[in-house]
Amino acid sequence: MLTFKLNGQRVQSNAAQSESLLSVLIEDFHINGSKFGCGRLQCGSCTVLVDGKPLRACGAPVSSVAGRSVQTLEGLTQAGVPSRLQQAFIDEQAAQCGYCISGMILTAQACLERNPNPSEQEVRQALDANLCRCGAHNRIVKAVLRAAKKVGS
Amino acid sequence: MSKVSIPPHHHLPGLATLNRRSLLKTAGYISLQFPLLLSGQEALSANANEPVRLPGDLQTNRTLSAWLRVNADQTITLLVGKVELGQGVLTAVGQVCAEELDVNISRIRITSGDTRLVPNEGVTAGSFSMPYCATAVQYASAEVRHILLSLAAEKWSLPIDSLRVKDGVIASTTGQTLTYWDLVLGGALEREATGTIAPKDPSLYRYIGQSMPRIDFPLKMTGQSIFVQELTLPGMLHARVVRPPSYRSRLLSVNVSRAQAMPGVVKVVRNGSFLGVIAKRESQADAASRVLEKSAKWQTDTQMPTHDGIFDWLLKAPTHTVKAIKSQARASSEGVSQVLEATYQRPFHMHASIGTSCAVATFTPDADMVIQLHSQSVFETGLSIAKMLGLPANKVHCKHMQGAGCYGHNMADDAAADAALLAKEVMGSPVRLQYTRAQEHQWEPYGSAMVVKTQASLSASGEILDWDLKLWSNPHQVRPNGDPGNLLSARYLEKPFDLVIPENGGPPNYAADRNAIALYEFKGHKVTTNFITEMPVRASSTRGLGAYANVFSIESFMDEVAAKLQVDPIEHRLRYLKDTRARDVLQKVTSLLGPKPVVKAANMGRGVAFARYKNIACYCAVAFEVEVNPQTGSIRVLKAFVAADAGQLVNPDGVKNQLEGGLIQSLSWTLKEEVKFNDTTILSEDWASYPILRFSEVPPVHIELINRPGMPFLGAGEAAQGPTAAALANAVFDAIGVRLRRIPFTPDRVREGLAKGQS
Numbered sequence: 001m002l003t004f005k006l007n008g009q010r011v012q013s014n015a016a017q018s019e020s021l022l023s024v025l026i027e028d029f030h031i032n033g034s035k036f037g038c039g040r041l042q043c044g045s046c047t048v049l050v051d052g053k054p055l056r057a058c059g060a061p062v063s064s065v066a067g068r069s070v071q072t073l074e075g076l077t078q079a080g081v082p083s084r085l086q087q088a089f090i091d092e093q094a095a096q097c098g099y100c101i102s103g104m105i106l107t108a109q110a111c112l113e114r115n116p117n118p119s120e121q122e123v124r125q126a127l128d129a130n131l132c133r134c135g136a137h138n139r140i141v142k143a144v145l146r147a148a149k150k151v152g153s
Numbered sequence: 154m155s156k157v158s159i160p161p162h163h164h165l166p167g168l169a170t171l172n173r174r175s176l177l178k179t180a181g182y183i184s185l186q187f188p189l190l191l192s193g194q195e196a197l198s199a200n201a202n203e204p205v206r207l208p209g210d211l212q213t214n215r216t217l218s219a220w221l222r223v224n225a226d227q228t229i230t231l232l233v234g235k236v237e238l239g240q241g242v243l244t245a246v247g248q249v250c251a252e253e254l255d256v257n258i259s260r261i262r263i264t265s266g267d268t269r270l271v272p273n274e275g276v277t278a279g280s281f282s283m284p285y286c287a288t289a290v291q292y293a294s295a296e297v298r299h300i301l302l303s304l305a306a307e308k309w310s311l312p313i314d315s316l317r318v319k320d321g322v323i324a325s326t327t328g329q330t331l332t333y334w335d336l337v338l339g340g341a342l343e344r345e346a347t348g349t350i351a352p353k354d355p356s357l358y359r360y361i362g363q364s365m366p367r368i369d370f371p372l373k374m375t376g377q378s379i380f381v382q383e384l385t386l387p388g389m390l391h392a393r394v395v396r397p398p399s400y401r402s403r404l405l406s407v408n409v410s411r412a413q414a415m416p417g418v419v420k421v422v423r424n425g426s427f428l429g430v431i432a433k434r435e436s437q438a439d440a441a442s443r444v445l446e447k448s449a450k451w452q453t454d455t456q457m458p459t460h461d462g463i464f465d466w467l468l469k470a471p472t473h474t475v476k477a478i479k480s481q482a483r484a485s486s487e488g489v490s491q492v493l494e495a496t497y498q499r500p501f502h503m504h505a506s507i508g509t510s511c512a513v514a515t516f517t518p519d520a521d522m523v524i525q526l527h528s529q530s531v532f533e534t535g536l537s538i539a540k541m542l543g544l545p546a547n548k549v550h551c552k553h554m555q556g557a558g559c560y561g562h563n564m565a566d567d568a569a570a571d572a573a574l575l576a577k578e579v580m581g582s583p584v585r586l587q588y589t590r591a592q593e594h595q596w597e598p599y600g601s602a603m604v605v606k607t608q609a610s611l612s613a614s615g616e617i618l619d620w621d622l623k624l625w626s627n628p629h630q631v632r633p634n635g636d637p638g639n640l641l642s643a644r645y646l647e648k649p650f651d652l653v654i655p656e657n658g659g660p661p662n663y664a665a666d667r668n669a670i671a672l673y674e675f676k677g678h679k680v681t682t683n684f685i686t687e688m689p690v691r692a693s694s695t696r697g698l699g700a701y702a703n704v705f706s707i708e709s710f711m712d713e714v715a716a717k718l719q720v721d722p723i724e725h726r727l728r729y730l731k732d733t734r735a736r737d738v739l740q741k742v743t744s745l746l747g748p749k750p751v752v753k754a755a756n757m758g759r760g761v762a763f764a765r766y767k768n769i770a771c772y773c774a775v776a777f778e779v780e781v782n783p784q785t786g787s788i789r790v791l792k793a794f795v796a797a798d799a800g801q802l803v804n805p806d807g808v809k810n811q812l813e814g815g816l817i818q819s820l821s822w823t824l825k826e827e828v829k830f831n832d833t834t835i836l837s838e839d840w841a842s843y844p845i846l847r848f849s850e851v852p853p854v855h856i857e858l859i860n861r862p863g864m865p866f867l868g869a870g871e872a873a874q875g876p877t878a879a880a881l882a883n884a885v886f887d888a889i890g891v892r893l894r895r896i897p898f899t900p901d902r903v904r905e906g907l908a909k910g911q912s
């Protein structure tokens with residue numbers, strides 16, 4: 001039995017300790033945001049925040065989050081209201097298929113927490129290890145900068 | 154967006170009036186035999202026995218109720234056979250529907266891609282959704298609106314022209330009102346469309362032409378379930394398949410019992426050389442599949458020509474058909490002063506979807522195979538799967554759900570087929586199958602490698618007299634079109650289905666030779682397609698099909714000729730380009746690029762290229778500013794510009810998003826991507842061995858659209874692919890004088906070009 005916090009709620013998992021965090025989130029907690037992309041830590045679709053830091057959930061055993069706090073895309077939404085960053089992605093229409101977006105938003109969230117007023121280049125750098133195949137990169141960068149501007153204002 | 158107010162409807166000149174007595178008296182029901190007296194009689198066929206040609210996909214799905222339902226809860230259901238591939242098509246067709254029906258867009262509910270509910274619109278591909286689906290929705294909606302107004306006019310004994318409609322509420326000048334929902338409540342639109350009700354005048358548009366936000370984005374941005382990869386059904390099991398080490402392989406033996414005994418394993422399935430495992434959890438299926446993989450003994454052969462050898466292989470391939478798709482001999486007799494030639498090569502490219510393909514299949518106790526899938530061809534794939542499983546066609550029910558962007562025929566259909574093969578073994582339990590990254594990368598059907606040879610003969614005065622293009626290509630359309638042989642696993646079953654020998658596509662869309670006929674008007678113009686049906690690696694439709702390589706070649710060669718003649722490459726193109734819309738986008742992109750610097754900076758360059766996709770869809774011109782580092786050989790794109798004309802714009806921001814995405818993807822193909830393989834195996838098995846463009850490499854993209862109010866909708870999703878490749882090659886040539894003719898333009902190839910001093 002393993003306990004951790006998922007989007008602010010204390011949860012327990014009976015899954016094998018070696019099972020990937022991603023599988024447990026999807027199969028036991030019906031998390032939609034985090035997606036399987038590669039299973040090789042290469043694309044970032046499965047990114048979650050663990051104690052506020054980005055983690056690729058496909059390669060981390062669930063045991064690695066015991067006692068820690070995991071946040072997924074769902075966890076950014078409060079009482080059905082999208083977070084400022086989520087809203088910025090909607091406002092900028094910052095996607096095409098949207099499969100990579102959960103990883104993008106969570107990676108950007110961590111970037112903004114570290115650096116509330118990043119330059120465009122810093123945003124690109126922060127997202128450089130997250131892959132998008134549709135070519136929505138520039139819109140994604142704009143969305144992050146839009147949210148950052150609001151943080152500053 | 155739902156706050157848009159709708160001004161009173163104005164009568165459109167030439168709009169047909171209905172004979173009042175022809176209206177069926179039964180409230181809310183419109184008869185199939187509804188005789189219309191229409192002013193647009195010329196639209197009707199001269200031959201009474203021949204059905205009228207209807208706009209878009211109304212031609213093949215002619216009943217209005219197949220497309221539209223007016224619901225008691227004051228909503229409209231729009232049913233479409235085209236599916237959302239992540240490009241925003243459902244948002245756009247919703248706009249068209251709301252526009253022509255005169256209802257608030259918030260009332261539109263869209264059902265898409267369910268084979269038991271929607272009109273069969275074939276495959277969602279080829280930039281056809283706007284011209285075929287949106288046009289059908291436009292005419293169907295206009296006609297339903299007209300019928301509803303006619304019913305109200307009949308009821309009130311008033312002329313239809315005197316009525317106004319706002320958000321489904323019809324009002325007379327004397328203050329009476331009736332709603333759409335009053336009029337057809339409980340009824341149906343079970344009648345054939347006539348196609349004769351003219352859509353609105355563009356000056357009245359309030360939804361068409363607006364950049365409406367995508368309807369699916371709030372769900373996607375907040376993690377609400379929408380992708381098939383997220384689907385969870387009660388009692389759902391998880392599956393993995395085990396693939397052979399190479400395409401041509403036979404499973405000799407495998408230790409099934411060891412995997413079968415592993416925790417959570419429900420069933421190991423072996424059918425000939427198809428091997429899969431079903432378990433309670435995905436990790437259990439994964440672990441068992443690895444054990445199976447280890448013990449499996451395969452017989453394989455080593456026949457692949459390697460990624461470096463593929464171009465020679467194509468030129469020497471034994472099985473091919475040669476077809477002259479254009480052979481316009483020059484009538485004039487000017488003397489040829491010089492002949493230029495070039496050869497261009499593109500490798501195999503992957504769709505490389507960010508999400509690996511996935512499907513959920515359930516074999517129900519009454520022997521229905523229900524499949525949730527992200528296929529582009531739900532009807533054809535369903536039929537192929539039915540034949541593979543030996544089920545009647547009507548027992549396979551496909552329900553489209555969104556997946557990761559596919560950009561063509563990826564493994565969506567294969568995943569559906571594999572899920573169904575496995576689900577058939579565990580009746581009653583839904584089976585979810587998702588591929589591993591290596592399986593997706595190594596087994597998807599790639600965009601075909603191609604060789605294109607061009608030749609131009611020039612007059613002494615520098616005119617192109619004869620233009621000759623020859624291309625060599627594998628097939629680009631190997632979709633499951635009702636045949637199981639096009640489903641990957643069907644070829645490995647104990648009773649295998651053979652791959653049907655693919656055909657090339659003919660005019661006007663073409664396939665391998667898509668866009669091979671240049672839009673330029675040359676005196677002599679020949680185009681020859683060498684179509685090679687033997688496929689050393691798996692190939693099928695990838696965004697743009699042959700247009701990517703053909704436009705790359707044509708537009709590179711136009712620049713090569715211009716450089717040889719020392720003329721401006723834009724002026725050179727305009728000389729042969731008569732189509733004014735083509736000229737407009739080319740001139741527009743040139744103005745976006747701005748005036749040439751007086752003194753060219755070292756290693757900096759600019760390049761432009763143009764094509765009208767398929768010669769019938771979106772006009773698109775692309776321009777780049779690049780900087781090349783001669784030491785490392787790396788190309789950095791500093792700025793990108795696009796000018797495009799997609800006819801009447803429905804959602805300008807959506808079109809921009811598509812064009813920008815297409816440009817970036819094509820830039821990725823052209824700079825970085827090549828499927829690598831030796832004689833046995835595909836070596837590109839993940840994002841490290843098949844890198845794609847990253848945030849730090851993506852240039853800013855500036856796009857300008859030319860709207861053409863009232864003109865037909867033109868699909869834009871693939872328009873940027875070809876021009877991007879050529880504009881990049883042209884910019885690199887401008888920067889360092891090296892002409893890159895083999896894609897991708899890797900640093901090694903740039904350095905090699907510099908070392909040779911090639912031009």
